Amino acid sequence: MITKTKLNRKQQIIDKATQLFQQQGYAATSMRDLAGYIGIEAASLYSHIKSKEEILQTICFQMANDFFQSLEKIELEKLSADEKLKKAVISHVQVLTKDSAASAVFFSEWRHLSDSYLKDFLAMRNNYENKFIQILIDGHKEGTFKKMDAKFTVLALLSSINWMPSWYKPEGKLTPEEIAENVTDVFINGLKIRS
Amino acid sequence: MITKTKLNRKQQIIDKATQLFQQQGYAATSMRDLAGYIGIEAASLYSHIKSKEEILQTICFQMANDFFQSLEKIELEKLSADEKLKKAVISHVQVLTKDSAASAVFFSEWRHLSDSYLKDFLAMRNNYENKFIQILIDGHKEGTFKKMDAKFTVLALLSSINWMPSWYKPEGKLTPEEIAENVTDVFINGLKIRS
DNA sequence: CCTACCGATCGGTAGG
DNA sequence: CCTACCGATCGGTAGG
Numbered sequence: 001m002i003t004k005t006k007l008n009r010k011q012q013i014i015d016k017a018t019q020l021f022q023q024q025g026y027a028a029t030s031m032r033d034l035a036g037y038i039g040i041e042a043a044s045l046y047s048h049i050k051s052k053e054e055i056l057q058t059i060c061f062q063m064a065n066d067f068f069q070s071l072e073k074i075e076l077e078k079l080s081a082d083e084k085l086k087k088a089v090i091s092h093v094q095v096l097t098k099d100s101a102a103s104a105v106f107f108s109e110w111r112h113l114s115d116s117y118l119k120d121f122l123a124m125r126n127n128y129e130n131k132f133i134q135i136l137i138d139g140h141k142e143g144t145f146k147k148m149d150a151k152f153t154v155l156a157l158l159s160s161i162n163w164m165p166s167w168y169k170p171e172g173k174l175t176p177e178e179i180a181e182n183v184t185d186v187f188i189n190g191l192k193i194r195s
Numbered sequence: 196m197i198t199k200t201k202l203n204r205k206q207q208i209i210d211k212a213t214q215l216f217q218q219q220g221y222a223a224t225s226m227r228d229l230a231g232y233i234g235i236e237a238a239s240l241y242s243h244i245k246s247k248e249e250i251l252q253t254i255c256f257q258m259a260n261d262f263f264q265s266l267e268k269i270e271l272e273k274l275s276a277d278e279k280l281k282k283a284v285i286s287h288v289q290v291l292t293k294d295s296a297a298s299a300v301f302f303s304e305w306r307h308l309s310d311s312y313l314k315d316f317l318a319m320r321n322n323y324e325n326k327f328i329q330i331l332i333d334g335h336k337e338g339t340f341k342k343m344d345a346k347f348t349v350l351a352l353l354s355s356i357n358w359m360p361s362w363y364k365p366e367g368k369l370t371p372e373e374i375a376e377n378v379t380d381v382f383i384n385g386l387k388i389r390s
Numbered sequence: 391c392c393t394a395c396c397g398a399t400c401g402g403t404a405g406g
Numbered sequence: 407c408c409t410a411c412c413g414a415t416c417g418g419t420a421g422g
Contacts, residue, residue, distance in 0.1 A: 024306075025220065025222055025306070025307070027220055027222035027223040028222035028307065108303060111219075111220070112220070112223065148377075148381075149377065152377055153377075153381065155355075155358075155359065155362045156355035156356075156359070156377075156378060156381065157355070159354050159355045159357075159358040159359070159362065160350075160351035160352070160354045160355035161351075162354075162358075163350075163354040163357075163358065164350065164351070164354070167350045167354065182343075182344065182347055182348075182351075183351060186343075186348065186351065186381075186382060187381060189384075
């Protein structure tokens with residue numbers, strides 16, 4: 001009972017913090033702000049969390065894991081590079097849209113992590129990007145994709161997707177698949193050798 | 196003489212603030228931090244600037260103006276939509292790379308502007324995006340570009356470019372023209388109706 | 391441009 | 407989960 005209440009409260013704190021970090025930024029959000037929205041005193045937050053930064057760590061590494069796992073599943077499949085790229089983008093968009101507030105925090109507040117966590121975080125991000133880069137390189141070897149700067153293209157691709165939650169509000173909501181379809185249509189059809 | 200010293204000092208303050216805002220974020224940068232790097236006391240900053248936010252305003256609206264003016268010049272030219280898009284992207288990348296620190300602050304710290312400035316800022320940004328959207332719509336009317344969600348595509352395009360300074364460090368530095376060439380090659384060749 | 395200082399607010403702890 | 411409180415730091419002003 002106590003444990004269940006605690007877990008719920010902890011999740012409630014993290015969820016509200018995610019929302020506030022997204023709206024105001026990590027540094028500009030105070031623990032008193034956060035406590036006020038929850039309806040308790042600031043000091044009481046520390047019964048559930050160790051520190052302000054622990055909340056940020058939870059958000060960032062949860063998202064990093066989600067992105068990572070979704071991509072690892074696709075890597076194992078036997079697919080051509082362009083099919084793999086499309087699936088990877090769909091999967092990326094799915095994770096992104098499942099919790100767009102947490103994603104926004106993940107993408108723009110990670111630099112406030114302390115050194116050791118920052119190191120791990122950047123290593124994971126690099127690793128993730130490299131998997132995409134490999135797909136493009138494979139695609140070139142297979143004769144499907146043009147010769148290009150794969151890193152440049154991957155970062156352009158991921159950037160164009162990642163910032164969508166904060167810029168693009170479609171009236172009729174698009175599904176992750178439709179969003180991914182739009183993005184990959186532009187990118188893949190631009191990358192494919194015209195036959 | 197006094198005036199000249201003051202102007203130089205003011206610019207020095209803004210330049211250093213730009214660098215710190217980019218690295219640590221606006222909220223996490225203190226006036227004492229900033230003063231320390233300049234080599235004066237925090238209180239002395241206020242002989243040159245009115246407030247911390249004034250610095251952010253200066254950075255954001257300077258960049259907004261630069262982007263805006265560069266695009267307005269191109270709008271007046273008589274060009275086909277795909278040529279115009281390419282020129283607009285080159286121009287955008289030129290402004291972006293001329294001061295990448297200020298650009299980074301412009302793109303990620305604008306939300307810390309107070310309400311009335313924020314309103315102006317968002318109006319300008321919207322206006323800027325609409326000019327790009329119009330180019331894509333014109334391109335569709337001219338029969339050069341596919342049917343598409345123009346807003347979606349513009350935001351994807353601008354996002355992929357805008358976040359490049361923070362993600363992509365080419366060993367041999369690319370010129371703005373080469374960067375724009377890479378980006379528009381992917382986008383335009385993806386957008387063009389294949390004949 | 392500095393010294394001296396202001397009130398406000400920060401993240402967090404002690405003890406219950 | 408609260409009261410009471412800590413030392414540190416914040417943006418900024420007064421007066422020279």
